[in-house]
Structure formats: structure tokens, C-alpha cells
Amino acid sequence: MKTKFLLLFLCIVCVTVLTSFTNDNEPNTNKFVVVLDAGHGGHDPGKPTKYGFTEKDVALKIVLKIGAALEKNPDIKVIYTRKTDVFVTLRGRAKIANQADADLFVSVHCNAHHSQASGTETYVVGVANTKRNFDVAKEENEVILLEDDYEKHYDGFNPNAPESLIGLTLMQEDYIDHSILLAGMIEHNFANNLKRKSRGVKQASLWVMHNTYMPSVLIETGFITNKEEGHYLNSSKGQAEISQAIEDAILEYKRSLDLNVGENIGAPKKESVVLEKRTSEVYDDVxxxxxxxxxxxxxxxxxxxxxxxxxxxxxxxxxxxxxxxxxxxxxxxxxxxxxxxxxxxxxxxxxxxxxxxxxxxxxxxxxxxxx
Structure with missing residues (x-):
């Protein structure tokens, strides 16, 4: 653990809660520990929708399906930030993941927009925000304002101020490559297995992301404000397909960690690489x-x-x-x-x-x- 500021990374966005969390947050070095975070919860419903369902409910149903499937694997330990409709602070989620010494943090959310925008996005921590990514970060970080004495707990962080987001530097540099790897696998499954529109892997200054010390991703499973996609997200079929795609990506990611080492190494390809003459590209001090x-x-x-x-x-x-x-x-x-x-x-x-x-x-x- 590198300092208290290295606490939880990506769950980010909204709010989730810790429910029936007894010994599940104790470190388990014998299993691959996955923390699943259902966005929002309790008095924070998440993104607004006119279709009669809420982000907090959709996110929770998807997370519970992912967890139930992963728990069938004896090598995996699943920890939830919430299992019911409760509110948990961003710092609370960070604490859960870090105390569990988790190998992976996966936060599930739904996107929203004033238009009929559609598609999936998976975020990793980053500071190179576009206008759209800044808007997403602002919305997801605003859950902080629902907490009492948030100025004290978040060191004066203001989710509405661009300079505060810039201040969330890449404290996750040690894990960014693995976060991107998992995010890419998730978006690949959405696009190729489910034939859904993928908006790709993106970076944003999400408070929770910057406070985790493990590979972390925040998944926007689709736009709950889009009429067609919103109903898909709220359907049993949609939730089953989405959870399957995410579960498959997590298992693929886990396999990749040991794929090319020791006795698990894959058979090498027939070597056909020719090391051609090349112009030197020397970078001093690098x-x-x-x-x-x-x-x-x-x-x-x-x-x-x-x-x-x-x-x-x-x-x-x-x-x-x-x-x-x-x-x-x-x-x-x-x-x-x-x-x-x-x-x-x-x-x-x-x-x-x-x-x-x-x-x-x-x-x-x-x-x-x-x-």
C-alpha cells in the first residue's frame, strides 16, 4: 500500500454500499479476490430515467449475477460493496477493496445523456479528459456531495471543479496497464459476443479510481436514458448477457496473468521474425x-x-x-x-x-x- 491516497481506484462513479459485509473484507492470499461494486444505492438512485427504472437497481442486478457466476470458481473469492439497496460512500468502497487486498476492482454503472446516445464504455483512471469524459467524471464524482462533511473526508475535493480533477494524478500508474487490459477484454466481449455498440476504453479522473491500489475498471453498461437500450438494460435477458460478458472478461483476465509463465507457458509460434537493419532511436535517460x-x-x-x-x-x-x-x-x-x-x-x-x-x-x- 502506498499512502492513504492510493486507496481505491475505479469503482468510482456513484455510490454503493456495504451490506452484510462481515469477514468478507479480510485479506485472502490463497484466492483471486474480485471486488464487485454496484453503482449508487440507497438515497442515491443514479442516472435519471423516465422509463420507471433506476440505475442503482440495474447495476445491482448485474453485479449479483456476475458474482453468483464467479463464486462457482473455487479459485475466486468475491466481495461486494453492496448486496442490497443501501448507500455507501466512495471512501467506504475504497476501504472495502483495499482491506480485502483485492486483485481486481470492478464497478458497474449505467450511462445517461440528454440525447438518445447509446453504447458501452469502460473507464480506467486517467487525467487526459475530453469534454465528454470530464462530464462523466463530474457526474460520477458528484455522489461525494451527498455525504456529510465531504470537505473533511475528501480533502476539499470539488467534483464540479476541473482543477480538482486535474489534481487526481495517476497514482494508479503501477496498475494502469492491467486495468486497460481488462477494460479492453470487456469492451471486446460487448462488441463481438453481444454485437453491441462499443464506445471503447476511456480514461477519466474518477475519485475512487485514484484511490485503489489494484487494477480497476468502471463499466458503463449502456445508456439508461436511451429508450431501446434502457429497456434492454432493465430486462432479464439484457442483464444476463451483460453479466456473462463481464464474467468472461474477468476469467480471461485472470488466465492471462499466468498464461505465459512457468509450466503454463503457451506453445511458441514458429519464429518468423527477421530483425532488420534499423535506424537508431536513442532516448537519453530512458x-x-x-x-x-x-x-x-x-x-x-x-x-x-x-x-x-x-x-x-x-x-x-x-x-x-x-x-x-x-x-x-x-x-x-x-x-x-x-x-x-x-x-x-x-x-x-x-x-x-x-x-x-x-x-x-x-x-x-x-x-x-x-x-
Whole structure:
């Protein structure tokens, strides 16, 4: 845990509650712990709708279905921020997830707009807000105003002030890559399995996101204000399909953590990568690496554990170990190593950047140091 400000990340949005929460929040190191957060609750109904149903009810029904399915897996422990129609504060949700030492935080919500906008969105923490993303963050953070003495509990944070959102810096940098991975899997399932309109993976300055110390996502399952989509969200069929898509993504994400390490490594592809001559792209004071895997397992950084790749380095972040292939200040060289890693079966590999031993955003490095 890195300081109290590193508390819960993405649930974000609205409000949820902790109901019948006894020993479920105690850390469990033997299982993969998933915290499911149903948005809003109690005196906070969530997004308004003229169709006779509310966001808090839809979100709860979907979360309970996801949880019931995940609980059938003996390797997974499910914790809920609420199981009934109760109100829970943002800081309360953060506390639940962090005390449980969770591996994953998944918050479920419904979107809203004054038009007949439709489609799904999955958010991860971020500060690069567009106008639309700012509006979403503002709406979801406003639940803070329903709490007594919110100025004291949230250090003067004002959900209506853009400068407050800018102040929510990326305290989730250690988990952003895994949050994006899960978010992408969720949106992929919505678009490909359910044939729904996906508005993609997005970033927003959500208070709860910035306060979690685990991979976290906030799912906008659709626009409850859209006539057709709203009724779909409120239907048994729609809720069953949505919960299935999210459950499948969580299970796929869990499998990916151990997919390419040790005895679970996939069969390497036939290597066809040719390392061509390339123009050097050296970035002073920057070290690039290829992240090839992340796992709860601590493995020897030997070639036999990673399909012959070498050198391999390892770093512990929270409860996970991240494994990296190669290191260089030459971006062209690291891109070649990325191709080689993928040819060895590490399909989800990606490039990361470090400065002074600390991981930094790759895009920022490339933009700042380019021409």
C-alpha cells in the first residue's frame, strides 16, 4: 500500500454500499479476490430515467449475477460493496477493496445523456479528459456531495471543479496497464459476443479510481436514458448477457496473468521474425523494456521459464510480479525485441518505459523526447 491516497481506484462513479459485509473484507492470499461494486444505492438512485427504472437497481442486478457466476470458481473469492439497496460512500468502497487486498476492482454503472446516445464504455483512471469524459467524471464524482462533511473526508475535493480533477494524478500508474487490459477484454466481449455498440476504453479522473491500489475498471453498461437500450438494460435477458460478458472478461483476465509463465507457458509460434537493419532511436535517460507477463508466481528469471528469452528481469508490484524482456535506451531495438517476444508466444507483450528506476507513461516519453 502506498499512502492513504492510493486507496481505491475505479469503482468510482456513484455510490454503493456495504451490506452484510462481515469477514468478507479480510485479506485472502490463497484466492483471486474480485471486488464487485454496484453503482449508487440507497438515497442515491443514479442516472435519471423516465422509463420507471433506476440505475442503482440495474447495476445491482448485474453485479449479483456476475458474482453468483464467479463464486462457482473455487479459485475466486468475491466481495461486494453492496448486496442490497443501501448507500455507501466512495471512501467506504475504497476501504472495502483495499482491506480485502483485492486483485481486481470492478464497478458497474449505467450511462445517461440528454440525447438518445447509446453504447458501452469502460473507464480506467486517467487525467487526459475530453469534454465528454470530464462530464462523466463530474457526474460520477458528484455522489461525494451527498455525504456529510465531504470537505473533511475528501480533502476539499470539488467534483464540479476541473482543477480538482486535474489534481487526481495517476497514482494508479503501477496498475494502469492491467486495468486497460481488462477494460479492453470487456469492451471486446460487448462488441463481438453481444454485437453491441462499443464506445471503447476511456480514461477519466474518477475519485475512487485514484484511490485503489489494484487494477480497476468502471463499466458503463449502456445508456439508461436511451429508450431501446434502457429497456434492454432493465430486462432479464439484457442483464444476463451483460453479466456473462463481464464474467468472461474477468476469467480471461485472470488466465492471462499466468498464461505465459512457468509450466503454463503457451506453445511458441514458429519464429518468423527477421530483425532488420534499423535506424537508431536513442532516448537519453530512458530505459525501455518489453513486459511479457504478470503473475502471482515468483519465477526464476531464467530462459527456460520464458521460452528461451533472455535477459529477463522481474519487479514486484503489489501482489503481482511483472516480468520484462530486454532493456535498452534505443526504441528501435526494443521494438525488435517486442516482435521477438510475440513470436515466442507472448502475444500480449508491450513496451514500457522507465526513468530513474520509476515507470513512466510511454506516450509521454515519446512525445516529449521526439523532434
Amino acid at each position: 530505459e525501455f523494456k518489453v513486459q511479457i507477463a504478470a503473475s502471482s508466481k515468483k519465477l526464476e528469471t531464467k530462459p527456460f521459464n520464458f521460452s528461451g528469452l533472455s535477459p529477463i528481469s522481474r519487479d514486484k508490484v503489489g501482489k503481482m510480479y511483472k516480468y520484462y524482456y530486454g532493456n535498452s535506451s534505443d526504441y528501435a531495438e526494443i521494438k525488435s525485441l517486442l516482435s521477438r517476444a510475440k513470436s515466442k508466444g507472448f502475444d500480449t507483450s508491450f513496451i514500457v518505459a522507465f526513468k530513474n528506476g520509476e515507470q513512466v507513461l510511454l506516450d509521454k516519453v515519446l512525445k516529449t523526447t521526439s523532434n
